[in-house]
Amino acid sequence: MRVLVLGGDGFCGWPTTLYLSDRGHDVTIVDNLSRRKIDIDLEVESLTPIRPIGERIRAWQELSGRTVGFIQLDLATEYDRLVAVLRELRPDAIVHFAEQRAAPYSMRTAATKRYTVDNNVRATHNLLAALVETGLDAALAHLGTMGVYGYGWSGTAPIPEGYLTVRVPTPDGDLEREILHPANPGSVYHMTKTLDQLMFAFYAKNDGLRITDLHQGIVWGTQTEQTCRDERLINRFDYDGDYGTVLNRFLMQAAIGHPLTVHGTGGQTRAFIHIKDTVRCIEIAISNPPQAGEKPKVLNQITETHRVLDLAKMVSDITGVEIAYPLRPGRLAVGVRYLWIDLGRTSQGDQIEGNSAGLIGDLGYRLTF
Amino acid sequence: MRVLVLGGDGFCGWPTTLYLSDRGHDVTIVDNLSRRKIDIDLEVESLTPIRPIGERIRAWQELSGRTVGFIQLDLATEYDRLVAVLRELRPDAIVHFAEQRAAPYSMRTAATKRYTVDNNVRATHNLLAALVETGLDAALAHLGTMGVYGYGWSGTAPIPEGYLTVRVPTPDGDLEREILHPANPGSVYHMTKTLDQLMFAFYAKNDGLRITDLHQGIVWGTQTEQTCRDERLINRFDYDGDYGTVLNRFLMQAAIGHPLTVHGTGGQTRAFIHIKDTVRCIEIAISNPPQAGEKPKVLNQITETHRVLDLAKMVSDITGVEIAYPLRPGRLAVGVRYLWIDLGRTSQGDQIEGNSAGLIGDLGYRLTF
Numbered sequence A, B: 001m002r003v004l005v006l007g008g009d010g011f012c013g014w015p016t017t018l019y020l021s022d023r024g025h026d027v028t029i030v031d032n033l034s035r036r037k038i039d040i041d042l043e044v045e046s047l048t049p050i051r052p053i054g055e056r057i058r059a060w061q062e063l064s065g066r067t068v069g070f071i072q073l074d075l076a077t078e079y080d081r082l083v084a085v086l087r088e089l090r091p092d093a094i095v096h097f098a099e100q101r102a103a104p105y106s107m108r109t110a111a112t113k114r115y116t117v118d119n120n121v122r123a124t125h126n127l128l129a130a131l132v133e134t135g136l137d138a139a140l141a142h143l144g145t146m147g148v149y150g151y152g153w154s155g156t157a158p159i160p161e162g163y164l165t166v167r168v169p170t171p172d173g174d175l176e177r178e179i180l181h182p183a184n185p186g187s188v189y190h191m192t193k194t195l196d197q198l199m200f201a202f203y204a205k206n207d208g209l210r211i212t213d214l215h216q217g218i219v220w221g222t223q224t225e226q227t228c229r230d231e232r233l234i235n236r237f238d239y240d241g242d243y244g245t246v247l248n249r250f251l252m253q254a255a256i257g258h259p260l261t262v263h264g265t266g267g268q269t270r271a272f273i274h275i276k277d278t279v280r281c282i283e284i285a286i287s288n289p290p291q292a293g294e295k296p297k298v299l300n301q302i303t304e305t306h307r308v309l310d311l312a313k314m315v316s317d318i319t320g321v322e323i324a325y326p327l328r329p330g331r332l333a334v335g336v337r338y339l340w341i342d343l344g345r346t347s348q349g350d351q352i353e354g355n356s357a358g359l360i361g362d363l364g365y366r367l368t369f
Helices: A013-022 A034-042 A053-064 A079-089 A110-134 A188-207 A246-255 A275-287 A308-319 A347-353 B013-022 B034-042 B053-064 B079-089 B110-134 B188-207 B246-255 B275-287 B308-319 B347-353
Strands: A002-006 A026-031 A069-072 A093-096 A139-145 A163-170 A173-180 A210-216 A218-220 A269-274 A297-301 A304-307 B002-006 B026-031 B069-072 B093-096 B139-145 B163-170 B173-180 B210-216 B218-220 B269-274 B297-301 B304-307
Touching: A002 A013, A002 A079, A013 A026, A013 A053, A013 A093, A013 A275, A026 A053, A026 A079, A053 A069, A079 A110, A079 B110, A093 A110, A093 A275, A110 A139, A110 A188, A110 B079, A110 B110, A139 A188, A139 A275, A173 A188, A188 A210, A188 B188, A210 A275, A218 A246, A218 A275, A246 A308, A269 A275, A275 A297, A304 A308, B002 B013, B002 B079, B013 B026, B013 B053, B013 B093, B013 B275, B026 B053, B026 B079, B053 B069, B079 B110, B093 B110, B093 B275, B110 B139, B110 B188, B139 B188, B139 B275, B173 B188, B188 B210, B210 B275, B218 B246, B218 B275, B246 B308, B269 B275, B275 B297, B304 B308
Parallel strands: A002 A026, A002 A093, A026 A069, A093 A139, A139 A210, A210 A297, A218 A269, B002 B026, B002 B093, B026 B069, B093 B139, B139 B210, B210 B297, B218 B269
Antiparallel strands: A163 A173, A163 B163, A269 A304, B163 B173, B269 B304
């Protein structure tokens, strides 16, 4: 398949690109490199030494013999170039990762709220409008988030997935209807994914676009079978207060001997998926799109759920670092810019691989100040 | 009250501005004049000779002794100026009309789809972010549309209004929940109003903003008690295929003796409200906002419903022009740029005023080619 990976330089996009390329697909990355630029603004960087996109692609070609294309393009503002790319490449499938993806970042300031909405909504809508304008019948897989459902919707109902069958009371008795699951986003970032859902529903109904919306849990892990073949292919590892997810922050705290910070009771249950599983799910999604005229296919993309406190205990058990319960939320601010975590290679990592939780299996670490 | 009317130069915005000013409120218009500029692109114009905004405001001051402010500002792109305006004026209430409002226009081309989304979503979100940033506790009233509910949702349920109580089946029995009424927009324009709803829900929940979303029916009529006081205050009358609503187009067809074009069966029932009632509803809305922490107040804003065919019959009975049922949809394209409709003043208009339908009461017409 000819596949465009929008946002293909990012944390999920890069491993997906390599996986699909390795599986024989003809992959082109479209990316504006915004994720790297946000690091500059935030004065942070990936703990792993990610290489420039050109070097990444050259290394992959050297190792695999496969060519991956790269087009630097801003989806939210360069509509005409997007249309030209679609007409030129005529992809069979498009994977859409090209959105600002950090909830904390989306809540920092008015500027980051606005950037998140302006970028995410326009990127998605430009893509939909461009598919209609070009008449391209490509399968579109978008990365959503389980956060669209929100928390506290129901204590006893099953975990929501996509649509919900409800009964509507009327004077003539109950009507049964299947509706998009009611949204309850917890941040501006999550809100944009609920806006995406409505745009997908409209363009599927009105224009017959074939869309799969993958509501992912928190993605953990760093390396995949492809990214660990050469250090130049290494994937991002974010641990800052904006882009670092809970597990990454526990691991960093443990690595420097700082107590693992659990906010509140730690009873919040969250869904997780390893990056190795993410990339496999993406291929399954673009290989099994809905038919034209069908509503968007909405799938949860998770492999396990954990309470935050249990995650902390797991990291604590492995590392011997204790858990702290500060009275109120705060941010870890430590001088770890040059700390090095060697991912998935140390003997400790190998030992962890077989543990029953299976959750931090590919993460060993070694301090190298 | 100190009131900002965003989009205060438009078809609903201008009469609202004058009504609120007449009622003693201190009103400032914020508008980028985009509606006038779209007329230039479409090569059409209001049938009524609307005056430049400056002349309108001067005429109103001359007649009423009241000052109305005007700030030319693009909400979607001039965030910093918006914040400065809010800090300077500290309005008690904000009325938000500043969105592209024509469904047909929003579906013309990729460019108009994109303009509708980019303008409407960013205008609304910038406003919400600016209210949070400034900490201003203003009551916000937004003009939505009953089209957010869509048509065909239910044959027997009552007309939807805002929220819907549903029963969700769970293994432990049914849960009852109140949710935002499921959206089913029929155009990109309507879709943007469903996106607005989700942004309102989030900012009300997260930041305590006090928001009323008024889902209006089709607004008809042209003049209000204020706009008819002087010809320089006259309101827009749009009759083109994009901005002219169904009643206006029937009236124009009748005026030139062209059969009234009813598409399909004409059985589509639509909700209507007269512009005189719109302006009153707005004042009621901003005078009765929800409390901080409450979810947005969502109200339908209509006075009557009619089937399209019944509307056509009404116009046909009054004018003697027959109804046509073309096999497929099309657009009326006639050379009526210089046709003049004298609104609400002719003796014919006065006679119509008392008719039982009460629907086209203020519309007389006189051909003056």
